Amino acid sequence: MNEAFGFEHFWTQADGLIRANVYLLFAMSLASWFLIILKTWSNIRARRVLRSLEAFWSSPTIDQALAALAAQDSEALLAPLARAAIEAARQPAGGGSPWSTPSDRLTRALRSAIQAATGRLESGLTLLASVGATAPFVGLLGTVWGIYHALLNIASSGSLSIDKVAGPVGEALIMTAFGLGVAIPAVLAYNSFARANRLVIAQIDGFAHDLHALLAEPAATTAAQAGTASR
Numbered sequence: 001m002n003e004a005f006g007f008e009h010f011w012t013q014a015d016g017l018i019r020a021n022v023y024l025l026f027a028m029s030l031a032s033w034f035l036i037i038l039k040t041w042s043n044i045r046a047r048r049v050l051r052s053l054e055a056f057w058s059s060p061t062i063d064q065a066l067a068a069l070a071a072q073d074s075e076a077l078l079a080p081l082a083r084a085a086i087e088a089a090r091q092p093a094g095g096g097s098p099w100s101t102p103s104d105r106l107t108r109a110l111r112s113a114i115q116a117a118t119g120r121l122e123s124g125l126t127l128l129a130s131v132g133a134t135a136p137f138v139g140l141l142g143t144v145w146g147i148y149h150a151l152l153n154i155a156s157s158g159s160l161s162i163d164k165v166a167g168p169v170g171e172a173l174i175m176t177a178f179g180l181g182v183a184i185p186a187v188l189a190y191n192s193f194a195r196a197n198r199l200v201i202a203q204i205d206g207f208a209h210d211l212h213a214l215l216a217e218p219a220a221t222t223a224a225q226a227g228t229a230s231r
Contacts, residue, residue, distance in 0.1 A: 015149065018175070021142035025135060025178050032131045032186040035124045039189070042075060043196050046121070049073045050203050062086055075120065077200070078207060081113035085208070089215040103216045110208045117204055121197045125190060132187035139179015146172030 052072035059065035066082060073079040088109035089102060147169055 015145075017145050018142050021138055021145075021175060022178065025138055025182050028131045028135055028138075028186075029182045032128055032182065032189070035128055036185065036189045039124055039193050042121075043193065043200075045074050046077060046196075046200050049075060049078055050200065053078070053207065056082070077117045077120065077204060081110065081117060081204065081208060082211060084109040084113045085211045085215055103212075106212050106216050110212060114201075114204060114208055118197075118201055121200060125193060125197075128186045128190040128193070132183045132190055135183035135186065136176070136179045139175045139177070139182070142175030142178075143172045146175060 049069075049072045052069060055068045055072075056065045056078075059068055066079065066086065069082055070079040085106055088105040091105060150169055150172055
């Protein structure tokens, strides 16, 4: 008697492990696609704030520069960095302490802000990398388990023919296809976001270097402190 093979037949014959694999792959796919959409929108906004640096440098006062940058920095990448650097430059001298020179304070503030911005940019990438690395093996586990049970059923039926073997084995290979379908978008997205983050981080480092060169000057620091005292 002819038997219709396909995913529906495979699902009705699947045991608990196969169903758990399908649910796991489905959850991994949902999580990876959620992160792909979220990180894509985040990268678009990060590029937007990088284009607003000209407004920061062309502002007549420090406070106006910070306000202009914060208005565009929805990802909190550059505004916290600039604010931390300016606050460090406005701090009074540390009473001769070797750790409280303007350059040292700026370096510590900028390093902390860069690390925070880098952490925000790279959040979620570990999950994408994990999905891309493990999803094929989850699918392969389902395939191996499905083939094992298919061969047991064939052996117990006592009938060995190409249609009896090809159908169940072909159905079991669906799990490998599912695993690859989950892993490939995650790997491509991870590589794309990692490259985009490298470009953004390089521009953040450049902005931090410019701030340090500007605010570490004694005259600039004095002016920043004077601006605080005049308010």
